[in-house]
Amino acid sequence: MGEEDNLKGEEAFKNSYVPKWRNQITIRSVVTSFILSIVFNFIVCKLNFSTGIIPSLNVAAGLLGFAVIKSYTALLNKCRLLKQPFTRQENTVIQTCIVASSGIAFSSGTGSYLLAMSPYISAEVGGGGDTPINTKVLSLGWMIGFLFAVSFVGLFSIMPLRKLMVLKYKLTYPSGTATAHLLNSLHTPKGAKLAKKQVAMLFKSFLGSFSFGFFQWFFNGGDGCGFSSFPTFGLQAFDQKFYFDFSCTYVGVGMICPYIINISLLLGSILSWGIMWPLIEQKKGDWYSAELSAKSLSGIQGYRVFGAIAMMLGDGLYHCISMLLQVAYNLKVQYSKKNEISSSVNPEGDDYQTSELDFDEARRVEYFLKDQIPNWVACTGYVVLATVSIVTVSHIFPPLKWYHVLVAYLIAPVLAFCNAYGCGLTDWSLASNYGKIAIIIFSSWVGLPNGGILAGLVSCGVMMSIVSTASDLMQDFKTGYLTLASPRSMFLSQVIGTAMGCIMSPLIFWFFYKAYTLGDPLGSYPAPYAQVYRGIALLGAKGFSSLPKHCLTLAIILFCTSVLINIIHDLLIRYETKYKIHRYIPNPMALAIPFYLGGYFAIDMCIGSLILFIWEKKNKQKSKDFAPALASGLICGDSLWSVPAAILSLAGAQSPICMKFLSASVNVKVDKFLSGK
Template identity: 50%
Template sequence: MDRGELDELLNSEGEGAEESPAGRAGFARAAAPPWTKQITARGIVAGSAVGIVYGVIVMKLNLTTGLVPNLNVSAAVSAFVFVKALTKVLRKAGVMSTPFTREENTVIQTCAVACYSIAVGGGFGSYLLALNRKTYEQAGDAPGNTPESTREPGIGWMTGFLFVSSFVGLLALVPLRKIMIVEYKLTYPSGTATAALINGFHTPTGDGIAKKQVRLFTKFFSISFLWAFFQWLYSGGEQCGFLQFPIFGFSAWKNSFYFDFSMSYIGAGMICSHLVNLSLLLGALLSWGIMWPLIGGREGDWFPSTPPESSMKSLNGYKVFISIALILGDGIYNFLKVLYLTTKSICARMNKKKRKTFLEDENQSLDDLRRNQVFARESIPIWMACAGYAFASIISIAVIPIMFPELKWYYVVAAYVLAPALGFCNAYGVGLTDMNMAYNYGKVALFVLAASVGKDSGVVAGLIGCGLIKSIVSISSDLMQDFKTGHLTLTSPRAMLLSQAIGTALGCLVAPLIFFLFYDTFDVGNPQGEYKAPYAIVYRNMALLGTEGFSALPQHCLQLCYGFFAFAVVANLARDLSPKHIGNWVPLPMAMAVPFLVGAYFAIDMCVGSFIVFAYKKANGEEAGLMVPAVASGLICGDGLWILPSSILALAKVHPPFCLRFSPTTQFF
């Protein structure tokens, strides 16, 4: 979510209702319930259900394009709809239930996000999948790319790896939560936006808005699910169905410019900012519209025509390594930028603290005082958090080297010694900018470990070390984001931490099962298929680069990589140094990199989502900021939920009855 969307949401009726006298009075009638009352059996069921459904959705996004938008707000909407529907069903059955509070809504949202975050960041589309044999074969004969550096996916070892790596990050920053949330008053934009939405649901003035959101969610969920079923009926063969509708003609269709009617990507486009979607389209036009046709014409000159299409010495090598150059340029720039902002902000706060007077400490609003009181009332003992972190680290240090002998125990120790400091830097940066740099920390660890271990074991050590660092840094910042939501909704930190732990444990169990639902049903990792898993080959080649694998690059590829790396840095500088009305239109290199590998089709879907939001705001700007998340959530959930019955049908060898295929008229006349 970009800052403009955040400001619009914060200025909407939902948040305003809380700050208005009516809204404040509505919340002041009863004190916030104790944390034991905020976690309910109903909440655990709802959080688990929403988390599993979103796990399926994000796994599909992970394995198709690798681009997953921030779905916190969407998860909050879905949690509200689920509990309201469940309560209504129970009431009709004669079972009375307790009132649905905003604290319970926050706990459910936290549990759901923790659950599906494992599917997002568990490496199923990146560093873990990069170990399988199919990705190894795509990487070709690069130095260090040996059969011994492979590990086929398995439910057992994946589940074990997730359990020993995920819970360490859960406790890394718990002792610093008061400093980050109360003392530093970091904004955590996504967490603040989620809190604004939840507060709007549960204020007296927000009831009418909530009912309309529920109706819109239900309506578009049904439309999306039925449309996915209708599409499936006509997909009974290769290149059959609406998935490759050649709306721009067959020449463009051959270069992946077509419309595939994906409600998931249209919904994701409605959630992402216009800048992300336009950057995707620009990357698609630059790569598939210009570069790949031109470079493809140099076959036999720049690169031989004999290697398989997926080899790094073919056109695919340019696609992969230019994408890596854009990702690294953007990641390194933003890493240094956030590090600079973090350092500058901490120094400024330390100087301000020295000059702060008692009167300034007391100059807080009644709402802030109450929030801080609730946030501090049911605290988590520091000794318990530190002991839990040490215990989880010891288990991981013992287990990881047994699972992966290539990664020695002292590297794991070093990772867990550095993790709290890295997690603090990332969580602080997320609080300032809403930019999660966890993957960039992981990439740094990948290069360092791959180079340190060497060609024999560097690939496996680098990929697993990347996963350890990324997991710790990401989960700790996600928890801080949720703490911010809890602070603004008067939810107990203990309830938040426990719901996060429940969601994380559930995610570690179900995410591998969801992955194998796709892995056993579809051709995951096929560069020509629907489930390309583009980041698997990217991560493997990053590890190979760390072990000095530049000799695998085709001719002139390295020079092009230098150029696109520089472009990524210059584009970021231009966006940060230009006036706001100009900087808001400078493309995002990280978003541009995705179509280079995947294709142009999903960028078209995402831009359709942006167009829908633009038209919605023109038609009804006042309520668009509140209704767009409900519409987008319905589209995403309906299309994503169809994956479950379609996978079951495929496993049962039930095929679609029809084949709808588009062909040029010259084939018939």
């Protein structure tokens, strides 16, 4: 083991070359980011259209970026053509660019508010909101224009506060910090050796997952055919959506998500599809018309969708209020400390007292302050881009007037700061929760006859884009601070990644949109959040009259339950320390998701958790080193199989075999019918 292996922190990189900010963004880094961004956009889009559960992909992005560039530089080095060595700063730029691009696939709303505008989802939801003024025919042109108009504003909203957040308040930003530690580790000799093994594991699981997806395709020759319709626990359980659908994607997601999230999903499935919905279905003809289709929001589907909405709104509202109070309290504490002692750093200027800091922190502060981004650039950028966005958005969506968008942009920086600050404390981004609240406010403001549903959905997009990109940028500044990457290169790579995402996300969405029926509850890609978000907009524009009988009572109970669970969880964290019971309190948002979809994906994710649990029991260190790589490979392989599968679907190619399961009695009838008896 070399001497450098034993060094920790910046001591290991004391003699390493730190390139200037212009040299941190190279042609090879941009090309690598572009290629990997396509991969990650496909992954996020597929997850959006399947269940809407998207794990952190930062580790996979950093690891794959390292693997690609390291292979490229090793080849050039053998040919003696290598001019610039591969540094952790360049690796940080690649990871930032990829995550920024794939982040647009989430904040663009292609699986939620944007898809919810379509006439198809409008017809599925119904409720009187399927009028032309409340829908928008989807097309690539206006989607790309809309994303370019709203996605860059958030980058400028809280950029002047970067020194305050990172240096003065020393917010941890757990994901950004973990990513930085990964990148720092990869670029030490010991880390590079481990990285090779991790990359090998990732590619093995990728090939296995991709091959298994290809194998499954041969048995999908019809509706309800194939491994994805395997009645693992019997046909009756299958009818209530309890089965294992052999999805490598969600087995991998389950290995990344915390245990309590997966258990919460399974518990939510049992409570809803195992108990609540069967009981409500017995009231058919009394609580709702027996003639309604299974997809109608005036029937059983209404209880499913609005039940999920109630729990999500309860969880979101609680966390928003809790986060605002937490931010206010922490700011008060910071202000009190400032009056008592002088801080070792002064974020209001460039005269930083680094003599009292340890070597690591002094070095990081030095490089973080080296390439300043003037505050006037951020303020001017926000005003100019917000003005362009106000004109563009109100032109694309007439129901949302210019003054509506202006109000959103006046409120957004405050919410962006709260979200970025809260994310630094807890690693929990509430962008989608702020978006849901915006839907209710603006849809009720505009009103149903004036296009309130469409206005609410658009306002959600505006709010989510600002709040989400602001917290993502601050995470990246924290990563850059810990890897000595320049703030300018971080900001520019975020801009490049955002631009990539604004083009890639709609194109990949369009690919899926043409190949499959997105938003069909019974189809391959139910896109659950599309109906949920439109349901929230309908609720805001029309009020409670849109709910079926006793649905409001159920919604209130579930809303209060969600808030109560959060209160109990937070009280246990604060006052109970011995047994750590709070770890076993279910997550309300995770409880709510299966209300609409069922339990099949929760079973997939629990199997992922079981694999990880057994692995940890056998060899904890090995599972810690290789589980993220294995999970990332499973997700990448299965998600990328959707590309050739969609191409085959567009070309009209049909799977040669239909593997279907029937009960014994039905099978006898089929045999008699086929034999002509």
